[in-house]
Amino acid sequence: MSRSAVPVVLVAGYLGSGKTTLLNHLLRRNHGIRIGVVVNDFGAVDIDSMLVAGQVDSMITLGNGCLCCAVDTEDLDEMFGALTATSAAVDAIVVEASGVAEPRALIRMVVASTDSRIRYGGMVMVADALHVLESTARHQHLAQHLGLADLVVVNKADAVEPGRIDEVLTLVRDAAPAAPTVVTSRGAVDVSLLLDPPERPDDGPRQLALDDLLREQDDPHDHLHTSYETFSVETGDCLDPRAFFEFLENPPPGLYRSKGFVRFGRGAARFVVQTVGVHIDVETASSRGDTALVFIGSGLDVAAARARIEAMIRTESATDAESLVVHRFLRTGDR
Known part of the structure; x- marks a missing residue:
């Protein structure tokens, strides 16, 4: 029986929102899901890939630029193909976007992929409870980015007062009225909200179907x-x-x-x-x-x-x- 198409989940958010922390949490609590990661760090030194090193089945890293600008669809297809064509093919792919990436362009790239082995799995936007109010006031396009989310994660809730969280949630509801919101500390999002445990052959241990x-x-x-x-x-x-x-x-x-x-x-x-x-x-x-x-x-x-x-x-x-x-x-x- 052919394998189901591998979901590609995009994780985006402004600089310092906690995307890598969330990714690390998913990798540590993956419930047996084999996750391939595309890490897109904006800068000469790819710090983010160092932070997730050793916790992932397959990883491709991109440096010196944001994914939506530096990589065309064919290059992205090549990366996805490398993750899905291995002998131990992954069950899911998570793309951690640069903090200055354009989410709409990322969505288009995945949806436009010609690789039948992958499918778009949704956009997760991470919002920093400490700074998102000020960031969106300075950069109004950030609120538009929230509007593209399938799920909004309000991170760093442990670092602010409850009243601040209420203000952030009001902002998120105005920007993304249809998207569910999860309030977290240290990126602790349950992987079950994003990905399904895979089915394994009956001749050995398998994950929950x-x-x-x-x-x-x-x-x-x-x-x-x-x-x-x-x-x-x-x-x-x-x-x-x-x-x-x-x-x-x-x-x-x-x-x-x-x-x-x-x-x-x-x-x-x-x-x-x-x-x-x-x-x-x-x-x-x-x-x-x-x-x-x-x-x-x-x-x-x-x-x-x-x-x-x-x-x-x-x-x-x-x-x-x-x-x-x-x-x-x-x-x-x-x-």
């Missing part, structure tokens, strides 16, 4: 932080595709992550759906089966969110017109 997650709700060990809420929905019936994708595009407050399998028609193929914040990724599943979804958030009204999902359940199949909604979100290669 999507189906396994549905059976792990009563055993909340360290793959989810205790401050997160999680719930699952399983049904043998179909979901209304219009209502389902409206839910993903306009998620309830606090919902960071959705993942699992969904079916919109009886006897029809089901789909693998994954979201990071407001970034939605859909592909045709390799096996048939029922709808089985997991949702993860913080400060999430679980009862209300579950009610929205359960209200989508219906016994009849989607119409042809409704199926167009699904195809709008499918990867190009699946259409």
Whole structure:
């Protein structure tokens, strides 16, 4: 069976926001996910790659310039190919952008990639709680960068007063009203919010798969932080595709992550759906089966969110017109 496309997650943010700290945390707490890293340090000495050295399966470093300016799409494809074509191919790629990189250009480069082995996995913007208010006042384009985020990480919360956090959250909500926000200290973001543990062959130890997650709700060990809420929905019936994708595009407050399998028609193929914040990724599943979804958030009204999902359940199949909604979100290669 062919491997699924490797998600490429972009981590961006202004100088000193804590991107490398966040990356180091992901690498130390990766739950068996093999992460390839593209580190883009602005300067003659590539300090950031030194900080992550020894903690990553594969790494390519870029110096003397920001990724969006110094590397064209073909060069980026070559780097991604080097990370996905090895004998121990990675499960995910994280691109840590320079603090002066242009996030919109980074997104375009990944989306425009001709490498079928990778897919865009979302943009994580890191905001420095200590300085983001002043930085955005001086550089107004930084607020526009926040608006591109699928997930905003407000970092260094331990270094400021609670009132300051409230001001920062107001700024973030104004700049990125649709993006969920995680407040952290020292970049401690749970990897489960960004990446899925891979499936391994049955002839040896393997990592938690999507189906396994549905059976792990009563055993909340360290793959989810205790401050997160999680719930699952399983049904043998179909979901209304219009209502389902409206839910993903306009998620309830606090919902960071959705993942699992969904079916919109009886006897029809089901789909693998994954979201990071407001970034939605859909592909045709390799096996048939029922709808089985997991949702993860913080400060999430679980009862209300579950009610929205359960209200989508219906016994009849989607119409042809409704199926167009699904195809709008499918990867190009699946259409």
